[in-house]
Structure formats: C-alpha cells, structure tokens
Amino acid sequence: MFELITKDNDARRGRLKLFHGTVETPVFMPVATRGAIRALPGSALDEIGFEIILANTYHLYIRPGVDVLDAAGGLHKFMNCKLPVLTDSGGFQVFSLSDLCKVREDGAEFRSHLDGSKHLFTPRSVLDVQRSIGSDIMMVLDQCVEYPADHSYAREACERTIRWAGEAIDYYRESFDRERQKIFAIVQGSTYPDLRKDCAKRLADLDFPGYAIGGLSVGEPKDLYNEMSEITTAELPEDKPRYMMGVGSPLEIIESVSHGIDMFDCVMPTRIARNGTLYTSQGRINIRNSQYEKDFTPLDPECDCYVCRNFSKSYLRHIFRVGEISALIYNTYHNLSYMKKLMLRVRSSIENGTFEELRREIHSYYGRP
Amino acid sequence: MFELITKDNDARRGRLKLFHGTVETPVFMPVATRGAIRALPGSALDEIGFEIILANTYHLYIRPGVDVLDAAGGLHKFMNCKLPVLTDSGGFQVFSLSDLCKVREDGAEFRSHLDGSKHLFTPRSVLDVQRSIGSDIMMVLDQCVEYPADHSYAREACERTIRWAGEAIDYYRESFDRERQKIFAIVQGSTYPDLRKDCAKRLADLDFPGYAIGGLSVGEPKDLYNEMSEITTAELPEDKPRYMMGVGSPLEIIESVSHGIDMFDCVMPTRIARNGTLYTSQGRINIRNSQYEKDFTPLDPECDCYVCRNFSKSYLRHIFRVGEISALIYNTYHNLSYMKKLMLRVRSSIENGTFEELRREIHSYYGRP
Numbered sequence: 001m002f003e004l005i006t007k008d009n010d011a012r013r014g015r016l017k018l019f020h021g022t023v024e025t026p027v028f029m030p031v032a033t034r035g036a037i038r039a040l041p042g043s044a045l046d047e048i049g050f051e052i053i054l055a056n057t058y059h060l061y062i063r064p065g066v067d068v069l070d071a072a073g074g075l076h077k078f079m080n081c082k083l084p085v086l087t088d089s090g091g092f093q094v095f096s097l098s099d100l101c102k103v104r105e106d107g108a109e110f111r112s113h114l115d116g117s118k119h120l121f122t123p124r125s126v127l128d129v130q131r132s133i134g135s136d137i138m139m140v141l142d143q144c145v146e147y148p149a150d151h152s153y154a155r156e157a158c159e160r161t162i163r164w165a166g167e168a169i170d171y172y173r174e175s176f177d178r179e180r181q182k183i184f185a186i187v188q189g190s191t192y193p194d195l196r197k198d199c200a201k202r203l204a205d206l207d208f209p210g211y212a213i214g215g216l217s218v219g220e221p222k223d224l225y226n227e228m229s230e231i232t233t234a235e236l237p238e239d240k241p242r243y244m245m246g247v248g249s250p251l252e253i254i255e256s257v258s259h260g261i262d263m264f265d266c267v268m269p270t271r272i273a274r275n276g277t278l279y280t281s282q283g284r285i286n287i288r289n290s291q292y293e294k295d296f297t298p299l300d301p302e303c304d305c306y307v308c309r310n311f312s313k314s315y316l317r318h319i320f321r322v323g324e325i326s327a328l329i330y331n332t333y334h335n336l337s338y339m340k341k342l343m344l345r346v347r348s349s350i351e352n353g354t355f356e357e358l359r360r361e362i363h364s365y366y367g368r369p
Numbered sequence: 370m371f372e373l374i375t376k377d378n379d380a381r382r383g384r385l386k387l388f389h390g391t392v393e394t395p396v397f398m399p400v401a402t403r404g405a406i407r408a409l410p411g412s413a414l415d416e417i418g419f420e421i422i423l424a425n426t427y428h429l430y431i432r433p434g435v436d437v438l439d440a441a442g443g444l445h446k447f448m449n450c451k452l453p454v455l456t457d458s459g460g461f462q463v464f465s466l467s468d469l470c471k472v473r474e475d476g477a478e479f480r481s482h483l484d485g486s487k488h489l490f491t492p493r494s495v496l497d498v499q500r501s502i503g504s505d506i507m508m509v510l511d512q513c514v515e516y517p518a519d520h521s522y523a524r525e526a527c528e529r530t531i532r533w534a535g536e537a538i539d540y541y542r543e544s545f546d547r548e549r550q551k552i553f554a555i556v557q558g559s560t561y562p563d564l565r566k567d568c569a570k571r572l573a574d575l576d577f578p579g580y581a582i583g584g585l586s587v588g589e590p591k592d593l594y595n596e597m598s599e600i601t602t603a604e605l606p607e608d609k610p611r612y613m614m615g616v617g618s619p620l621e622i623i624e625s626v627s628h629g630i631d632m633f634d635c636v637m638p639t640r641i642a643r644n645g646t647l648y649t650s651q652g653r654i655n656i657r658n659s660q661y662e663k664d665f666t667p668l669d670p671e672c673d674c675y676v677c678r679n680f681s682k683s684y685l686r687h688i689f690r691v692g693e694i695s696a697l698i699y700n701t702y703h704n705l706s707y708m709k710k711l712m713l714r715v716r717s718s719i720e721n722g723t724f725e726e727l728r729r730e731i732h733s734y735y736g737r738p
Contacts, residue, residue: 039694318433325408
C-alpha cells in the first residue's frame, strides 16, 4: 500500500495506494467532518486538487446515521466524492464532545451531544460504522487524554488503547475487505517519552497497515509537541505510512515532516479562514486589517488560486466586514489552496534534497519551533 | 437601448443594450446588495449564466464607501464582475433601514444603520454615488411608502418622487456619459390606481431611458399587487424597458410578465434558499422535511444545474440539518438556476406564442393570482 520513494534526512516522499485512488505524500487532508468541507463547494476540491479528505465517524454516526449511509451506499456516494476518505474513529470526539462519556474496559459509553441519547463505541463497533461509511482508511478506537495528564492516567489510557488496537486488528483481519479498506493504529502517551515509545513499539508489533500519532497539538507547548513528534516517529516502522492527527499549522507540519511524518489533517486552515486569517507566502495576515482598505493587490502575489486570480484584498476585506458568506467561501478556498501548494513544495523539496531550505523559509514566515 | 422583439398578448420579449453587455428580457437580476451575491461564489454567476446583477447604492455608500469605490475604479473592477450592473438608488433602504430618516424637500436625511452617522441623499447625490459605482443602470431617488398608506400621504410622496425625478433627469442630461450609464425613473402611488396612473404618465413625459415600478410587493394582498402591476404597466411607454422592483416569486413574475414587465430583481430566491426552501419544476419544497431522509434523487429531476447533477435530496437535507455552509451555497445555487431557467422558458414561450401555457403551468405549481 505504501511506497517510500525517497528521503531527505528524515523527511519522506512517499505514495499511498488506496481503493479510491493514489495519494502522494507528504499530504494534507482537508476536513469534511460531517461529509462536507466547511464553507467550500464540492467543486472546489477538484479545482484545488486535493487527493484525499477526512471525515469523522462520531459525527456521521450521529447524523445522518448508519442507516442513511447504508441506504446511500456509503459516504462516497452520499456526498458524491471520488477521492479516498480517511475517517477518524470518533474516539477523540467521544471524549471531547459528548456528554457523560464513561470509559469501560470494552469501549466508551457516551451520550450524543445533540439529543442526549446513549451509545457505546467498541473497538469493533467503530469499524462497523467505518465499513458503512466505506472509508479507505479506518482508524481504531483509542483513548485520548487531555493536556496535561498525569503519568499514571496517561499510562492507563495507553494500555487500553493498545488492547483495543489488538481487538481491532483481529476483527479487521477476520471480517474486512483488506483491499478496499485499510486500518491505522493510533499511538497515545500524552507528553511522556517512555509512554510514547512503549506505545509505538507495541502497536508496531501488531503490524497495522499504517500508524497515526494522536493526542498531540492539544494545548501542549511547542517544544513538547516537537519532542513527542520526533520521539514517536522514530519508533514507527519505516515501511508504513505515518499520520499526525489533527495537525496543523504550516510550522507544525514542516517540523513533523522533518521527523518523518507523511500525513496530516487539521481544521485550522478552514477555521481561521472564517475568522479572516489567511496564509500567504509571507506569513499570516488578517483581512479585516484597515491597511487593506484600498489595497487592490491579491492576497498572495505568489498564489494562483481562484481567489487570488480574481479578487483584491480590498474587496475581500469589504465582503468579510459586511458579513457576506462569500467571504468565508473565498477565505477557505485560499487557505486550502495554500495548504495544497505548501505540500507540493514539501514534496518537491524532498525529491530535490532542498527540504531544509524550505523549512527555513517557513520558519522565517511562520515562526521557529 | 431597448429593442422590443416580439409580444404574446401583453407579454414582451425584448433586448436591452447596456455598456457592459446585452441583456435578453424578460430577465431576473440576482441581488448583490453589497457587491456579492449572498452565499454564492462569483464563479457560479457565469456557470448559471446570469446576464445582469443588481447592487445597492445605500449599502455600497455606507460600506465600502465612495472613496474605496473610486480608488477601485468602480464596482465592476472592485468585485471583478463583467456583467452589467443595475443599482437601486438607496431610496427604499433610506426609508426602511436607516435610523431617523427625515424627508426634506431637497432629499432624504438619515442616519447610517451601522454607526449612526448623519447623511443626506438628494436626487443629484445618489447619481453621483452611482457614477462612482459605475452602474449600467442608475435609479432615481424616490420616496417609498409602506403598505398601507393613506391617500394623501401616498399622493405627497408621489409628487415628491416626480419632482425629484425631474431634477435627476436634468442632472443626468447635463453631466453623465449617457452611453455608459442609463437612468430609470420609479413609479410610486401605493395601491391607488389614480396615483399610479398619474405618476406613470407624468414620469413618462420626462422621457427617461427606462421605467421602474416601486412600492409593490411590500405586504399588500396578491390581488392588489396584480391590479397595480397591470394598471401601472399599461401607462408606461411601449418602447422603454419596464422594471418591477423587488419582485418576486415565480407567480408574481409570471403575472407581471403577462402585464408587460421586462425586468425583475428579488432577494427571495436566495433568502428562502438559506431557510431550506427550494424552487422545483413541481413547486416549492423544504429540504429539511423528513420525507427526504433517504431520498437519493436530485432536488428537481428537470434541473441540470451543478447541484442537481451532483447531490441528492438526502445529502442536501443532511448538510442543511448539521448547519454546513455548503448547504447555503448549494440551495442558493439551485434556486438561482431555477430562476434563470424560468426566465429562459418565459422568453421562448413569448417567442412561440405559448406564454399562456407556461403561465398556467406556473399557476398549477406556485398557486393562482
């Protein structure tokens, strides 16, 4: 499934063959939590050129629900998406969004954040939901811990995550179409190097098709993020894809690529876009700023996306200030275009052995680690 | 400027030659109040095939303001729109939106609904603003009255509207580029046939390039709307374009076309779209309805717009219920596509002498007048 094409130090240039298509890595996956990328028409996905998107098992399980997804013939048909889809297991959402989440040995009991109805996610049941979704990459149920967490609590969550991963890979092997759907394990361990290493090694022994790092970028300081990213990645099998969950900013991504991460997803580019914050080749700007009132140049002179080809900062500022929905559409479109182009540059810099140059450039505009 | 191509009874098929392009009539103009159509990316305008859009002098005067529009080189460049633009004068907004509007003999004094700052719109000043905007069609300042209004108050507003129109046409003739910008007068008169007729006749004497009917579809009963539409239109010069302001529903449009109206604008298709109400060839539907939960057919089997080609009712219902912005985008896209196709059918039915058949079809799905 995964081909490691070349490396530049630890940074990896790879290729992921999935049921719905081939994905070049490193890759950024835009987030379509509920089967739609927020504030972006579906046609823009193709225009920008994304190769894979992410959706969320918890949200889709709550709405539209498994029966609708089954009736539709899976998420791809439901949302009319031809790209590979990776789904998070919902573990993170159960622990962060739902009311009254109770961790049991066999799974996580929770109440829907919408109507309070009671549900149980088990290592097997989340895979069943992801079978209904038709995910190209399914994620195992894991137990996330908030930051900070004490060592014994983080250790307990790690042990449970590893045990659940074992149940999941067994169930996957006995009853899934392994050509159609892949499954990734998730390394937890909070900010403790011993837990991260132990978790990564023991999950590696289970021989999953791919590995994710969870529980980072949840509020810990930058240096701890980078330390954990580096330590954990070093323990993961070289021949399997590595996915850093919920990350991140251009800076976090460039750092984790340097540690050998291949895949990323994050709501940040779309979320900050809706707040008027835009990525450019010269760093972040906020379009509300009065300095753009009569600035008739594009958002980013080095960007050739639909928004930069058609609209000025002055216009984008105006429609944002008066509350036009098209401001959210254009800002989202541009930020995702930025992410796509950033990943293209990351790929070619690894191929050319110039990744460190690109990394320094990103540092100069997006801060140092 | 206006060519009357053919008629089917009183329904007219025409062509309007404007600075930024040719517009076939009858035409529906989507509303870009502040220089953007709500919830629609600019690219969709071309895709749907609109020929002219509407913007608003009051809103653009408040934000981004004349100095920004001047610096941008007008609204067309500012919003990157190649289509003709018609701008309402702001008269309606001054009377309905602003705080403390005071009608003076020389104009309307008002406070901005945004910051309370004090402004005066005169018959000349609104044309100056529309010169900065660069409107293909400018509207005169008029005095709108709410429904119901008593006869003497409506009469007074009519007299003022006619006097202001006289000032406007004089100013237009002495200092505007008449090839680049056209100007329309607005017939008022509330729901009084004598006032409507008198106003229409006296404005016709001023020999404007085009005429609008204002102050209708403001809450009066359907039969009064139709009566006023018919009476007023009958008094307007045959060789000038006729524009029914702020109208309307498929039913109102089909009725006013039957009276000889050529141009329409309305926020309704976009506003109800954001509430989940969608026009189809079989009438209105609301996409929130539970009957669409597992309905995997398109919104409208007779529609070939982007939304109908790509998404099912089930999916559109889902994204609307979970609050996705793309639901607003898709609903808006479809309703404007419906309006565009309706006007295409109106045009060809007049050409073919089958307008009454189409009118009966619309009655059967959208109610009778």
